Amino acid sequence: MRVALFATCVNDAVHPATAVATVRLLERLGVTVDFPAAQTCCGQPQYNTGYRRETEPLVRRMARAFEGYDHVVTPSGSCVAMVRDNYPRIGRKAQAEGRGDAPAEAASSLVPRTYELTEFLVDVLEVTDVGAYFPHRVTYHPSCHGLRVLGLGERPRRLLEAVKGLELVELPGAEECCGFGGTFAVKNPDVSAAMGADKLRNSLSTGAEFLCGADNSCLMHLGGMLRRQDAPQRVLHLAEILASTEEEPFA
Amino acid sequence: MSGTFVGMPAFPKAAHDAVRDTTLRANLRHATHTIRDKRAVAVAELADWAALREAGRQIKDRTLHHLDAYLVQLEEAVTAAGGTVHWASDAAEANRIVADLVKATGETEVVKVKSMATQEIGLNEALEAEGIRAYETDLAELIVQLGEDRPSHILVPAIHRNRGEIRDIFASEMGEWGRPAPDGLTDRPAELAEAARLHLREKFLRAKVGVSGANFMVAETGTLVVVESEGNGRMCLTLPETLISVVGIEKVVPTWRDLEVFLQTLPRSSTAERMNPYTSMWTGTTDADGPTAFHLVLLDNGRTDTLADEVGRQALRCIRCSACLNVCPVYERAGGHAYGSVYPGPIGAILTPQLRGTRSELDASLPYASSLCGACYDVCPVAIDIPEVLVHLREKVAERGGPGHRLEKAAVKAAAWVLDHPAALAAGERLASRTRALHPKRLPGPGASQWTESRDLPEMPAEPFRDWWKRNRT
Ligand code: SF4
Numbered sequence: 001m002r003v004a005l006f007a008t009c010v011n012d013a014v015h016p017a018t019a020v021a022t023v024r025l026l027e028r029l030g031v032t033v034d035f036p037a038a039q040t041c042c043g044q045p046q047y048n049t050g051y052r053r054e055t056e057p058l059v060r061r062m063a064r065a066f067e068g069y070d071h072v073v074t075p076s077g078s079c080v081a082m083v084r085d086n087y088p089r090i091g092r093k094a095q096a097e098g099r100g101d102a103p104a105e106a107a108s109s110l111v112p113r114t115y116e117l118t119e120f121l122v123d124v125l126e127v128t129d130v131g132a133y134f135p136h137r138v139t140y141h142p143s144c145h146g147l148r149v150l151g152l153g154e155r156p157r158r159l160l161e162a163v164k165g166l167e168l169v170e171l172p173g174a175e176e177c178c179g180f181g182g183t184f185a186v187k188n189p190d191v192s193a194a195m196g197a198d199k200l201r202n203s204l205s206t207g208a209e210f211l212c213g214a215d216n217s218c219l220m221h222l223g224g225m226l227r228r229q230d231a232p233q234r235v236l237h238l239a240e241i242l243a244s245t246e247e248e249p250f251a
Numbered sequence: 252m253s254g255t256f257v258g259m260p261a262f263p264k265a266a267h268d269a270v271r272d273t274t275l276r277a278n279l280r281h282a283t284h285t286i287r288d289k290r291a292v293a294v295a296e297l298a299d300w301a302a303l304r305e306a307g308r309q310i311k312d313r314t315l316h317h318l319d320a321y322l323v324q325l326e327e328a329v330t331a332a333g334g335t336v337h338w339a340s341d342a343a344e345a346n347r348i349v350a351d352l353v354k355a356t357g358e359t360e361v362v363k364v365k366s367m368a369t370q371e372i373g374l375n376e377a378l379e380a381e382g383i384r385a386y387e388t389d390l391a392e393l394i395v396q397l398g399e400d401r402p403s404h405i406l407v408p409a410i411h412r413n414r415g416e417i418r419d420i421f422a423s424e425m426g427e428w429g430r431p432a433p434d435g436l437t438d439r440p441a442e443l444a445e446a447a448r449l450h451l452r453e454k455f456l457r458a459k460v461g462v463s464g465a466n467f468m469v470a471e472t473g474t475l476v477v478v479e480s481e482g483n484g485r486m487c488l489t490l491p492e493t494l495i496s497v498v499g500i501e502k503v504v505p506t507w508r509d510l511e512v513f514l515q516t517l518p519r520s521s522t523a524e525r526m527n528p529y530t531s532m533w534t535g536t537t538d539a540d541g542p543t544a545f546h547l548v549l550l551d552n553g554r555t556d557t558l559a560d561e562v563g564r565q566a567l568r569c570i571r572c573s574a575c576l577n578v579c580p581v582y583e584r585a586g587g588h589a590y591g592s593v594y595p596g597p598i599g600a601i602l603t604p605q606l607r608g609t610r611s612e613l614d615a616s617l618p619y620a621s622s623l624c625g626a627c628y629d630v631c632p633v634a635i636d637i638p639e640v641l642v643h644l645r646e647k648v649a650e651r652g653g654p655g656h657r658l659e660k661a662a663v664k665a666a667a668w669v670l671d672h673p674a675a676l677a678a679g680e681r682l683a684s685r686t687r688a689l690h691p692k693r694l695p696g697p698g699a700s701q702w703t704e705s706r707d708l709p710e711m712p713a714e715p716f717r718d719w720w721k722r723n724r725t
Contacts, residue, residue, distance in 0.1 A: 012716045012717055013711075015709070016719055017712070020719055023724070039673070040669075040670040040673055048623060050644075050646040050650075055667075061670075144623070177622050188263050188581070188620060189263070190263065194276075224708065
C-alpha cells in the first residue's frame with residue numbers, strides 16, 4: 001500500500017506539528033508514508049474566492065504530485081472537500097470552456113484516492129483505537145466541510161472516545177460554523193468575529209482544556225481569538241491527540 | 252409607507268452595525284433557533300423526506316427547462332377560465348399594469364396578501380405615487396408597514412421586532428391607517444392579535460380590489476395557489492370584486508399532481524407545520540362567487556437572464572420557504588436588512604445579484620456574504636446548492652474586477668505562480684520561519700488589519716514541515 005501524505009499548504013507553512021503527528025500516527029499503525037515534495041496547495045482559497053481558472057494549474061499539480069499512490073491522506077477536511085466536490089466541477093468547466101481534458105482527468109484520478117485522515121483510519125485501516133494516550137478534558141468542533149460535505153459523521157468522535165485518559169465533553173451548538181470560511185473572515189470581519197465569539201463561548205462553557213478539530217484553518221481562527229482573550233483553553237488538531245502516546249506524550 | 256432598500260451600503264458595512272445591535276441579535280437568535288429546531292422535528296417525521304426533496308428538485312428543473320411551453324399553457328388555461336393574463340418584463344412595467352388596472356375600477360385602496368413579488372417590484376410605493384393606498388393584511392407585513400420599516404425575513408418580515416416594539420407601533424400608528432388600537436393595549440400576543448384582527452376586518456369588508464402573489468400556478472388548469480397561516484389571504488382572495496395577482500414566471504408547475512410534493516415540503520420547511528392552515532386555490536372567475544374580474548400579471552424582472560445561467564438558474568427552484576435563512580449563521584448575526592433586498596439570507600445572496608445584476612457595490616458584495624458552511628443546502632427542500640452558486644457568482648464578480656478585486660486578482664495570480672513552483676514556496680516558508688521572531692501579532696493594511704482586529708495571528712513554526720521531512724525521513 002503506497003500512501004502519500006498531503007500536508008496542505010497551511011500545515012506545511014504554519015502548523016507543521018499536525019503533519020508530523022499524522023506521519024508518526026500512520027507509521028505507528030504500520031503504514032509507510034511518503035511526502036511527495038512537488039505538492040503545494042489544493043487551491044481551495046483561490047477557488048472559493050472566485051478564481052476558478054487560477055486553480056486549474058494546481059489541480060494538475062496535485063494529480064502529478066500524487067501519481068502512483070494508492071491513497072492520498074490529509075489532516076484537513078476542507079482540502080479533501082475541495083478535491084472531492086470541486087475538482088470535478090473545475091474539470092467539467094475546463095472542458096466546456098475548451099481548455100483541455102487535463103483538469104478533468106486529474107479530478108477523476110484523485111477523487112477516489114483522496115482521504116481525510118479520520119476516513120482513512122476508520123474506513124481503510126479499520127481502526128478506531130489507535131493506541132493513543134491523552135489525559136485531558138477535550139471538546140470537539142466538527143468543521144463544516146468535514147461535517148456536511150464529507151459526511152465524516154461519528155468517525156472523529158469514535159477515534160477520540162477510544163483515546164486512553166481522554167474525557168470527551170459535548171460542545172453545545174457543535175454543528176454551527178465557527179465563522180472562518182477562508183476569505184470570508186477577511187471580507188466580512190464583523191460577522192466572522194461574532195460567529196467565532198459564539199463558538200468560543202460554547203467551547204469555554206464545557207470547561208475543556210482543549211478545543212479539538214480536524215481542520216487547522218478553523219482552529220487558526222479560533223485559536224487566534226482564544227489567545228487574544230487570554231482564555232484558559234487551547235486549540236489542538238485531532239491528529240496531534242491521536243499521535244500522543246504514554247511513551248511519547250503530546251509536548 | 253414602508254422604506255425601500257435603495258442606496259444601502261455593501262453587506263459588510265451594513266452587517267457591521269447589525270452585529271453591534273444586541274437587541275436585534277437576541278431577537279434574531281431566539282426566533283431562528285426556535286423555528287430551526289421545530290423544522291428539524293417536522294422534517295424528521297417524514298420517512299420519505301429525501302425522496303420528496305428530490306422530487307421537488309426534479310419537478311422544478313423540468314418545468315424551468317420547458318418554461319416557455321408551460322407559461323403558454325398557463326395563459327391559455329387562465330384565459331379560458333375567464334381571467335386576463337398580462338406579461339411584465341420588469342418592475343416598472345408590472346407596476347404600471349397594476350396601477351392602471353386599479354384605476355380602471357375607480358378605487359383608491361387595495362388590500363394585499365403577503366407577496367414577495369410585489370415587494371420585489373416595490374408595488375406599494377408605486378401605487379402610492381398614483382394616489383392608491385395598499386394595505387398589507389399579513390400580521391407581520393402589517394407591523395412592518397405601520398412601523399415604516401423594511402421586511403427582514405421572507406416568512407416573518409418582522410422577525411427583528413419583539414412584542415414590546417410591536418405594541419408601541421400598534422398604539423401609535425394604527426389610527427393613522429384605519430381603526431386605532433384599543434386603549435391600554437398590552438404586549439400580550441392575544442391582545443396584539445385581536446387589535447390587528449379588528450383593524451384588518453374593517454379593511455377586508457370595505458375593499459373592492461385585492462392584490463396577491465401566488466406560491467404556485469398550475470399550468471394544466473390555470474389555477475393559482477396561495478399558502479398561508481392567518482386567513483387574511485383567504486379574505487383578500489374572496490371578498491373583493493377585482494383580484495390582481497402578480498407572480499414570478501418561475502412559479503408555474505405543470506400539473507395538480509405536482510402540488511402533492513410541495514404542499515408537504517413547503518409548510519414543514521417554513522413554519523414547521525405538517526400542513527399550513529389555509530391553502531387557497533382559484534381558477535379564473537366564477538359567477539356569483541368570489542371576484543368577478545381576475546388579472547394575472549406574469550413577472551420576469553431578471554428571471555429570464557437567471558434562467559440563462561447554467562449554474563445560477565437553480566435559484567429559480569426556490570419555493571420561498573425561508574428554511575435557509577433560519578439555519579444561516581451569517582443571517583443570524585447580520586439580520587435581514589443587511590442584504591439590501593426583499594430576499595435576505597442565503598437565497599437572497601444568490602437570487603438578488605442574479606435578478607438585479609452586480610453593478611452596485613451592495614449587489615457585488617452579496618455572493619461573499621457567506622462562510623460556505625453549507626447549512627443552507629442541507630435544509631433546502633428543493634436542494635438548491637447555494638454554496639455552489641455563491642462561488643459561481645464570486646467568479647463573475649471577481650472577473651469583472653470591481654473595487655478591491657483588481658488588487659486581489661493580482662495577489663491570487665502571484666500566489667498561483669508560487670504554488671505552482673514548490674521550490675519558491677519552500678524558500679518563502681523557510682524565510683517566514685527564520686524571521687518569525689520579527690512577526691507582529693497585529694498587522695496593518697487592508698485584510699490583515701481586519702483579521703487581527705479580533706484575532707492574533709498564528710505564530711510561525713521554527714521550520715516548515717517540508718524541512719522537517721527532509722531532516723527526518725529522507
Ligand atoms: S433557497 Fe431553498 S431553503 Fe431557501 S427559501 Fe428557497 S426553497 Fe427555501
